[in-house]
Amino acid sequence: MSALESAHATGRLPHAILIHEAPGSGGAALATWIAQLVLCESRPPCGKCAACRHVLEAQHPDLTLVHPLEDSQQIRIEQVRELGAELALTSHQGGYKVAVIEPADALNRFAANALLKTLEEPAPRTVLVLVAHQPSRLPATIVSRCQRVSVRAPTREQSRAWLTASRGPGDWDAVLDVIGEAPLAAAALDPTAVAQLASETVRGLDQAVQGSADPVGLAERWSRSELALRLTCFENWLTERIHGRLVIPANRAEVRSGAHSRPPDSVLNTQVLFELLDRVRELKAALATPINRSLALESLLRSLRN
Numbered sequence: 038m039s040a041l042e043s044a045h046a047t048g049r050l051p052h053a054i055l056i057h058e059a060p061g062s063g064g065a066a067l068a069t070w071i072a073q074l075v076l077c078e079s080r081p082p083c084g085k086c087a088a089c090r091h092v093l094e095a096q097h098p099d100l101t102l103v104h105p106l107e108d109s110q111q112i113r114i115e116q117v118r119e120l121g122a123e124l125a126l127t128s129h130q131g132g133y134k135v136a137v138i139e140p141a142d143a144l145n146r147f148a149a150n151a152l153l154k155t156l157e158e159p160a161p162r163t164v165l166v167l168v169a170h171q172p173s174r175l176p177a178t179i180v181s182r183c184q185r186v187s188v189r190a191p192t193r194e195q196s197r198a199w200l201t202a203s204r205g206p207g208d209w210d211a212v213l214d215v216i217g218e219a220p221l222a223a224a225a226l227d228p229t230a231v232a233q234l235a236s237e238t239v240r241g242l243d244q245a246v247q248g249s250a251d252p253v254g255l256a257e258r259w260s261r262s263e264l265a266l267r268l269t270c271f272e273n274w275l276t277e278r279i280h281g282r283l284v285i286p287a288n289r290a291e292v293r294s295g296a297h298s299r300p301p302d303s304v305l306n307t308q309v310l311f312e313l314l315d316r317v318r319e320l321k322a323a324l325a326t327p328i329n330r331s332l333a334l335e336s337l338l339r340s341l342r343n
C-alpha cells in the first residue's frame with residue numbers, strides 16, 4: 038500500500054494493477070482503497086471526504102465497477118466495451134477515472150480480448166484495477182500489462198484478532214471453520230448464528246446417513262434458509278470424511294482425535310464422497326440460477342443413503 042501511495046505521490050502510478058487475492062482476503066477492499074487514493078479530495082486517501090465516501094458507496098461518478106451481470110458467472114464483452122468508452126471520456130471531477138473489474142477471472146475470452154485493447158492504449162489519468170483469485174486463468178498478454186499486487190490470506194490468529202477487535206468477541210473460529218480463512222466475509226456474519234447453523238447442518242447430515250432424517254423435510258427447510266452457508270457446511274463435512282479415508286493410519290489417530298473428526302462410516306465409500314462433493318459444488322454454483330433448490334438438495338441427501 039505504501040508503495041502505491043508513493044507511486045501516486047510522484048505521478049508514477051501504473052495504468053493497470055492486478056490484485057491477486059486469496060478468496061475473501063480483501064482484494065476488493067484494496068481495490069476500493071486504490072480508488073480512494075486517486076479520487077480523494079483531501080490528503081489521499083483520507084476515507085472521510087465526499088469523494089472517499091462516494092467510492093465506498095460505489096457512487097462516485099469517476100469510478101466504474103464491473104462485475105458479472107446477475108444470473109451470469111461471466112463478465113461479457115459488452116461490459117468491457119462500455120468500460121472502454123467510459124474510460125475514454127474525461128473525468129467528471131477533472132481528475133482520475135478508475136475502473137475495478139472483480140473478479141477478473143470471470144472475464145470470458147472475448148471480454149478479455151476487448152480489455153487488451155484498453156490496456157494497450159490507456160487513456161491518460163486512468164487506473165484499471167483487476168481483482169483475481171486465479172490470475173493464471175487470465176491471458177498472459179493481460180497479466181504482462183499489469184503491475185501485480187498480492188493479498189495473502191491472513192493466519193487464523195490474525196483473523197481472530199481482527200474480528201474480535203472490529204466486531205467484538207464471539208465464536209469467530211466457528212465462522213472461519215465454515216467459510217475458510219476469509220475474515221472480511223466472516224465479519225458480515227453472526228458467529229452465534231453460524232455456529233448453530235453449522236452444528237444443526239452436521240447433525241442433519243449424520244442423520245441422513247443413518248437414515249433417521251426425512252430428506253424431503255430437511256431439503257425444504259434448508260433450501261429456505263441460508264442454503265449457501267449450509268452447502269459450505271455440507272462441503273466441509275464431505276471433505277472431512279474424504280480426509281479421514283486418505284490419511285495413513287499413523288496420522289489417522291491424530292486426525293480422529295481432533296474436534297471435527299468423526300468415526301468412519303461404512304455406508305459411503307471414497308468415490309461416492311468425491312461425487313457428492315462435485316454435486317454439492319455444482320449446486321452451490323447454480324444457486325443464482327432459477328433451479329428447484331429443494332429438489333436438488335433432496336436428491337443429494339438421498340444419495341447419502343445409497
Ligand SMILES: [Zn+2]
Nearest residue numbers: 077083086089
Ligand atoms: Zn478522501
